[in-house]
Amino acid sequence: MRDRPSTLPITFENVAFAAGGRTIVSGVSFAIEAGPPTLLVGPNGAGKTTLIKLAMGLITPSAGRVLPAQPAACPRSAIVFQKPVMLRRSVLNNVMFALTAAGREADAKAALGWLERVGLGALADRPARRLSGGEQQRLALARALARDPAVLFLDEPTASLDPAATKAVEDIIGVAAAGGVKIVMATHDLGQARRLAGDIIFLVAGLVVERASAAQFFAAPGTEQSRRFLAGDLVI
Amino acid sequence: MILTGDSKLFSVVGLSLYVSLSGTVLACLAGMPFGALIGLTRFPGRTALIVLLNGCMGLPPVVIGLLVYLLLSRSGPLGSFGILFTPQAMIIAQALLIAPIVAALTRQVIEDLWAEYRDELTAMAVRPASRVKVLLWDARLSLVTIALAGFGRAAAEVGAVMIVGGNIDGFTRVMTTSIALETSKGDLPLAIGLGAVLIGVILAVNALAWALRDWSERHAG
Numbered sequence: 203m204r205d206r207p208s209t210l211p212i213t214f215e216n217v218a219f220a221a222g223g224r225t226i227v228s229g230v231s232f233a234i235e236a237g238p239p240t241l242l243v244g245p246n247g248a249g250k251t252t253l254i255k256l257a258m259g260l261i262t263p264s265a266g267r268v269l270p271a272q273p274a275a276c277p278r279s280a281i282v283f284q285k286p287v288m289l290r291r292s293v294l295n296n297v298m299f300a301l302t303a304a305g306r307e308a309d310a311k312a313a314l315g316w317l318e319r320v321g322l323g324a325l326a327d328r329p330a331r332r333l334s335g336g337e338q339q340r341l342a343l344a345r346a347l348a349r350d351p352a353v354l355f356l357d358e359p360t361a362s363l364d365p366a367a368t369k370a371v372e373d374i375i376g377v378a379a380a381g382g383v384k385i386v387m388a389t390h391d392l393g394q395a396r397r398l399a400g401d402i403i404f405l406v407a408g409l410v411v412e413r414a415s416a417a418q419f420f421a422a423p424g425t426e427q428s429r430r431f432l433a434g435d436l437v438i
Numbered sequence: 439m440i441l442t443g444d445s446k447l448f449s450v451v452g453l454s455l456y457v458s459l460s461g462t463v464l465a466c467l468a469g470m471p472f473g474a475l476i477g478l479t480r481f482p483g484r485t486a487l488i489v490l491l492n493g494c495m496g497l498p499p500v501v502i503g504l505l506v507y508l509l510l511s512r513s514g515p516l517g518s519f520g521i522l523f524t525p526q527a528m529i530i531a532q533a534l535l536i537a538p539i540v541a542a543l544t545r546q547v548i549e550d551l552w553a554e555y556r557d558e559l560t561a562m563a564v565r566p567a568s569r570v571k572v573l574l575w576d577a578r579l580s581l582v583t584i585a586l587a588g589f590g591r592a593a594a595e596v597g598a599v600m601i602v603g604g605n606i607d608g609f610t611r612v613m614t615t616s617i618a619l620e621t622s623k624g625d626l627p628l629a630i631g632l633g634a635v636l637i638g639v640i641l642a643v644n645a646l647a648w649a650l651r652d653w654s655e656r657h658a659g
Contacts, residue, residue: 255557260561280562283557286558289572290576290579291576300562329655329656345562
């Protein structure tokens with residue numbers, strides 16, 4: 203395990219974010235600490251992606267603040283989007299680009315090492331845009347992990363993947379978490395939350411409804427909305 | 439003329455290709471980074487500049503020709519270079535004619551690509567100068583098409599090269615000016631033949647560029 207990451211805790215202090223005249227999150231306060239994966243859970247439109255972008259520093263709050271103030275390009279954090287952009291070059295060159303962007307040497311051997319870890323070593327020379335959805339997500343993970351992040355944000359990385367591809371991605375996330383990378387992941391897949399989460403932040407309509415350990419959230423949800431969500435009711 | 443290997447024809451075709459390709463290369467070297475810069479930055483007057491740039495895509499070649507003529511004529515500010523009525527003057531005129539087309543189309547392509555790449559490149563801490571390089575490289579297939587559009591405009595252009603080149607036989611005579619001359623002389627078969635050769639040359643260059651694009655797409659995505 204690595205040392206406690208210097209970028210943690212990430213603290214949200216009464217954060218709100220609005221865009222296009224619409225409030226997406228409001229009055230959100232919580233802290234993301236070092237430790238097992240933190241999963242942001244909630245229905246679509248709950249504000250999960252917005253919170254991840256705020257934490258990553260990709261957008262700035264309309265009100266409140268996120269501490270430490272993340273520069274838009276924090277070298278100690280990385281993100282994998284729901285639909286990652288594959289650069290128009292080979293799989294290997296995608297990872298090498300990430301290494302260079304992180305200020306590291308564009309070392310093909312190191313890049314290949316990251317591809318081997320996510321099971322893409324054999325596809326190193328293939329155009330990245332020709333990969334399947336699951337392979338693209340694994341490449342996005344390799345690119346993100348190649349930055350050696352202290353915190354890895356994941357925005358519903360398996361939302362459009364089949365079970366086999368989902369398992370492959372979850373396995374990589376599990377290995378990263380076991381290696382000391384703080385995982386902060388958005389999902390609306392309760393099964394995935396059960397499999398991965400150390401703690402849960404449950405969101406509905408831009409508000410934090412509940413914050414609890416995964417065990418407690420699933421065994422004894424603290425709010426009516428949480429209970430309904432876990433029961434499979436539509437919570438909007 | 440083609441079958442007999444007429445040297446004069448090949449000289450005219452060669453000069454046409456030299457002038458149009460050189461003009462296209464110059465226009466791309468200036469227009470693509472400029473277009474990318476406008477696509478990636480926000481500043482007061484940007485919208486007006488984009489409108490102006492888009493408007494310049496339809497600049498009349500004779501106006502460009504006149505402008506370059508005035509610049510390069512003996513009494514003009516660049517008259518001391520003594521390049522009026524030379525292929526160099528024709529290249530400058532064509533580059534000026536194409537550059538706004540290249541810049542305007544590049545701006546649109548890069549802006550659209552940036553919308554797709556913004557979060558990813560920002561999260562990867564890619565520096566602004568590197569972003570331009572990444573976007574230009576990743577848009578290369580579209581940029582090839584833009585370059586082809588510029589080349590097509592240059593190769594088909596007659597007004598500007600006529601004014602600044604003078605259509606001097608064996609020196610600045612290109613295919614389009616030859617066609618105009620032969621038509622005015624009434625030698626329509628020759629004009630038609632030259633026209634067919636011109637179209638053939640343009641198609642050949644496009645086919646080559648397309649093959650390059652196809653190869654690149656298969657090998658790098």
